[in-house]
Amino acid sequence: xxxxxxxxxxxxxxxxxxxxxxxxxxxxxxxxxxxxxxxxxxxxxxxxxxxxxxxxxxxxxxxxxxxxxxxxxxxxxxxxxxxxxxxxxxxxxxxxxxxxxxxxxxxxxxxxxxxxxxxxxxxxxxxxxxxxxxxxxxxxxxxxxxxxxxxxxxxxxxxxxxxxxxxxxxxxxxxxxxxxxxxxxxxxxxxxxxxxxxxxxxx
Amino acid sequence: xxxxxxxxxxxxxxxxxxxxxxxxxxxxxxxxxxxxxxxxxxxxxxxxxxxxxxxxxxxxxxxxxxxxxxxxxxxxxxxxxxxxxxxxxxxxxxxxxxxxxxxxxxxxxxxxxxxxxxxxxxxxxxxxxxxxxxxxxxxxxxxxxxxxxxxxxxxxxxxxxxxxxxxxxxxxxxxxxxxxxxxxxxxxxxxxxxxxxxxxxxx
Numbered sequence: 001x002x003x004x005x006x007x008x009x010x011x012x013x014x015x016x017x018x019x020x021x022x023x024x025x026x027x028x029x030x031x032x033x034x035x036x037x038x039x040x041x042x043x044x045x046x047x048x049x050x051x052x053x054x055x056x057x058x059x060x061x062x063x064x065x066x067x068x069x070x071x072x073x074x075x076x077x078x079x080x081x082x083x084x085x086x087x088x089x090x091x092x093x094x095x096x097x098x099x100x101x102x103x104x105x106x107x108x109x110x111x112x113x114x115x116x117x118x119x120x121x122x123x124x125x126x127x128x129x130x131x132x133x134x135x136x137x138x139x140x141x142x143x144x145x146x147x148x149x150x151x152x153x154x155x156x157x158x159x160x161x162x163x164x165x166x167x168x169x170x171x172x173x174x175x176x177x178x179x180x181x182x183x184x185x186x187x188x189x190x191x192x193x194x195x196x197x198x199x200x201x202x203x
Numbered sequence: 204x205x206x207x208x209x210x211x212x213x214x215x216x217x218x219x220x221x222x223x224x225x226x227x228x229x230x231x232x233x234x235x236x237x238x239x240x241x242x243x244x245x246x247x248x249x250x251x252x253x254x255x256x257x258x259x260x261x262x263x264x265x266x267x268x269x270x271x272x273x274x275x276x277x278x279x280x281x282x283x284x285x286x287x288x289x290x291x292x293x294x295x296x297x298x299x300x301x302x303x304x305x306x307x308x309x310x311x312x313x314x315x316x317x318x319x320x321x322x323x324x325x326x327x328x329x330x331x332x333x334x335x336x337x338x339x340x341x342x343x344x345x346x347x348x349x350x351x352x353x354x355x356x357x358x359x360x361x362x363x364x365x366x367x368x369x370x371x372x373x374x375x376x377x378x379x380x381x382x383x384x385x386x387x388x389x390x391x392x393x394x395x396x397x398x399x400x401x402x403x404x405x406x
Contacts (some may be wrong), residue, residue, distance in 0.1 A: 005372060036323050038241055112322045115377055119319040120239050129380035136379065160371075160387075163379060164394060167370035168363075174318055174377055176339065176366060177332035184363075191398035200394045 023049040024056060026069050032070075033109040037063065037117035037124070067117055068127035075134035087146035087196075091165050091189035094139055098166045100183035102173045115174065136162050143196075152196055160201040163193040219236055226252040227259060228273045235273075236312040239318035240266065240327070270320055271330035278337035290349035290399075294368050294392035299341055301369045302388035305376045318377065339365050346399075363404040367395040 001141050027049040032039055040063040046056040060066040101107045118128040132194035143158035168188040172178040195201065230252040234243055243266040249259040263269040285296035304310045321331040339362050346361035371391040375381040398404065 023300070038323070115324040116319040119315045119377075120241070125380065128378065134396040159381070160390065163374050163381065164371050164391075166378075167374035168367050170374050170378055171366050171370035174322075175331065175369075175373055176335040177328065178366065187363065187403055188367075191395070191403045194401045194403060195394035195397045198397045199399060200390055 008180050019053050020049075020059075021069075021073070024051055024060070024066070025073050028066050028070050029106075029110055032067070032113040032117070033106050036113045037067065037120070040066070042066065044173060064117075064121050064123040067114065067124050069119075071114065071124075071127040071131040075131045078135060081139040081142050083142070083145075087142070087149075087151045088099070088190065088193050090139075090142035090146070091161075091193050092186055094142070094162065095165050095169065095185040095189040096182065099180050099182070102169060103180060108173075112174070153199060153202070154197055155202045157201045157203040161192055161196045164195065164201065167188050206294045207338045217320065221259060223252075223254050223262075224276070225271075227254055227263070228268070228276050231269050231273050232313055235270070235316040236309050237319070239268055239316045240323070243269070245269065253259070265327040267320075270317065270324075270327050274317065274327075274330040274334040278334045281338060281341070282297045283340040284345050286345070286348075290345070290352075291393065291396050293342075293345035293349070294364075294396050295389055297365065298368050298372065298388040298392040299385065301372050302383050302385070305372060306383060311376075315377070339387075356402060356405070358405045359399055360404045360406040367398065367404065368392050 024045060025186050027045050031045065031048070037128055042056050042060065042063065043053055045066065046053040049056070050145045056066075057180060060069060079097060082090045084093060098134050102111060114124070114128060116199040118125040132153070143152065143156060143161055165188055168191075169180055169185065172180050172184070178184075227248060230248050231243070234248065234251070245259050245263065245266065246256055248269065252259070259269075263272060275307040282300060284294045287293050287296060305314060317327070317331060321328040342365050343361040346355065346359060346364055348360060349355045350357055368391055371394075372383055372388065374385070375383050381387075395404075
């Protein structure tokens with residue numbers, strides 16, 4: 001979220017509506033990170049955000065609706081792709097960003113709560129898939145540039161390659177519980193780059 | 204679970220106790236796959252398993268205790284590692300097994316429910332981590348054999364390599380929602396093998 005409350009891409013930019021959205025989504029993220037999706041209550045969100053309950057119920061309707069909008073905002077305000085001049089540089093930057101996000105004391109629990117919510121709720125699952133679609137699409141120019149530079153073959157599947165960079169970090173985060181450190185992030189990026197250079201990840 | 208009800212590694216093998224465990228864990232898995240962890244009720248499990256409630260409450264104590272024991276049984280009864288004679292053959296077999304499991308109409312929802320439960324409950328998280336530890340350890344001999352055959356360097360980190368095989372499948376399963384097909388499984392295995400051969404995944 002931008003510090004001036006102007007949410008890029010919002011249907012109703014600026015002003016009171018945007019400020020209300022910013023407050024409500026910040027509280028929703030806090031509650032998700034603290035207690036998870038099943039404890040999400042729109043009335044409590046309204047109180048903590050200091051916004052009228054009617055406004056919250058009318059605008060977001062349900063915890064799933066609120067979480068979907070939070071994911072939309074996270075996609076709108078997430079960091080742009082790197083541009084280091086090399087495939088490996090860009091992929092390492094991507095892996096480090098993912099590793100830092102998952103290790104962050106607010107973002108880590110928030111992502112776990114969002115993923116758990118998506119498992120139990122189809123509307124949240126659709127919103128989560130859109131979020132990852134935006135992130136994978138945002139980083140696609142790094143792969144296009146590597147193809148331009150001749151680092152990768154023209155039929156390289158950017159989405160499969162970028163998924164392979166993040167995947168070992170999410171695997172540790174969600175299943176094995178193994179530690180995620182900088183070496184793991186760098187290895188994830190370099191392994192994916194090596195495989196892509198060898199012609200895996202073809203469209 | 205083995206078809207004769209004898210649970211390998213059980214503290215009390217065979218007989219009535221093992222049959223009770225088999226019934227209760229099968230019902231627990233069914234309920235998890237159908238409705239998730241938050242809807243898990245020991246009384247309902249007892250009724251559906253046709254086992255006394257007192258037995259269920261005394262032996263498993265809580266939904267988390269029951270899910271932890273289900274994960275223990277899943278680890279005990281899961282399939283052994285492949286032995287195809289080549290690293291790529293073994294890793295492709297591993298990736299296909301994971302892909303098949305995640306796509307299975309009972310196992311897929313069950314794994315999602317277990318992972319969601321682990322997000323909300325530390326006891327379940329510990330049990331989930333033990334399950335993946337058992338699975339990663341089970342397949343470690345495939346990497347040791349590849350080192351023996353000279354396919355990989357002696358310092359190859361089996362756990363990091365095997366995590367890299369499963370990771371792109373779980374990434375699709377839990378975050379991006381992208382389809383998992385046989386080509387994705389084969390690519391995951393071959394990308395990980397290529398990176399390992401290039402000297403990534405070093406201890």
